[in-house]
Amino acid sequence: MSGELNIKEENLGDSIEVYLDGEVDIYTSQRLKDKLYGIIEKNQLDLRINCRDLSYIDSTGLGIFVGALKKAKQNGKSIYISELKENIKKLFMITGLDKLFIIEE
């Protein structure tokens, strides 16, 4: 139920797609951080974060996205964020993070 998060990962060849399913909150965010940072360190590829099934994220989670982006940029790579639900897209706009990431429909 609340606070659950499933993370799936798929290698698309030229990028890695990560599917977030559930809620990223202060309790589940450490797992997200380990996962994203791990992927970025292991692969010299762009990262695509699919948020189709992401129902909730807070500033802890957004901060991890920002941290991951910094790491990716050090490798000259980008992070694409796709299929954001309206309530979460709103958080990206509020915080100005929509200008930092490449947001896709």
Place this chain on the structure above:
Amino acid sequence: MSGELNIKEENLGDSIEVYLDGEVDIYTSQRLKDKLYGIIEKNQLDLRINCRDLSYIDSTGLGIFVGALKKAKQNGKSIYISELKENIKKLFMITGLDKLFIIEE
């Protein structure tokens, strides 16, 4: 969200079918009572309560079913209860009400 209840009513000719959608709790139960008692008083027909979309009921609601059954029996009529979810069927068994009503799949 929580505590919401929608009640729909359909005249099947030989009986009245009532669809319960949502939650019957202490807050919504008065409306259920008025509805069921009203139907029983107006029509001399059997009552069918369809619980397909009933996600929650408590003893307040069960008590209203019992009260409605008493009224129906005074008219020589019965109450059929159908499509109970497992968690609610369990409450009928616990309370012995499964022997009072005609429970259908």
Place this chain on the structure above:
Amino acid sequence: MSMPVDNIELLLPFKAEYVSIARLTVSGIASRMGFDIDTVEDIKVAVAEVCNRIVSIGSKLSKYYKINFAISEQSLKVLFTCEDKSIRCIFNNEDAELAVSIIKALMDDVEFCTDGSYILSMTKSIGENM
């Protein structure tokens, strides 16, 4: 027995419209503790039965009642308290029959009519009946 316990407390007005808040809160706690979905439902129903009874009886002395959730590795214990001491033995009445049978069946351990300073306590163990 002497395991570390986390406590969560919910203070609610004596009003039927807020019983759903108790249901939601206890659902969240029980889910977080790892009870399976059917057991979460059972605990929710049992807690609501007590809240229903409390708000139905009402109080002239107190505006609020309190639900304490004691969370341990083994169990969730739910304790209902109210400053109004007239609200103690609230289920010893014929019209509470349905509620009593539901609470007894769904929880592992229920203390009605205690001598103590609380209204009722009930416990659900983790691992039993799962």
Place this chain on the structure above:
Amino acid sequence: MSMPVDNIELLLPFKAEYVSIARLTVSGIASRMGFDIDTVEDIKVAVAEVCNRIVSIGSKLSKYYKINFAISEQSLKVLFTCEDKSIRCIFNNEDAELAVSIIKALMDDVEFCTDGSYILSMTKSIGENM
């Protein structure tokens, strides 16, 4: 201004795992008050941001913090309190930037760093931005 107010209180341990309980409880309260589903989501996020910050900072003096929900016809006011007075001005730090912008954008009225006995208060009005 002087409308009748119902209070609900939730006492939670300083632990990240229980922030979801605050989210669930405030969702229930806001839904019950009639806020639309998007606004319920906004209030939930704002409340969680404060809880996150409180549990991240932690306390050596106090095991619990309290969230008071003041419910009136016009608004929901959420007040965070803690006995540990060192936990007061918790958002005046660079790493709280994201949280602060979220809280300010989602709530109608926020009081950070009050002189009072509470950590923070925030209010969402019914009917505005709906």
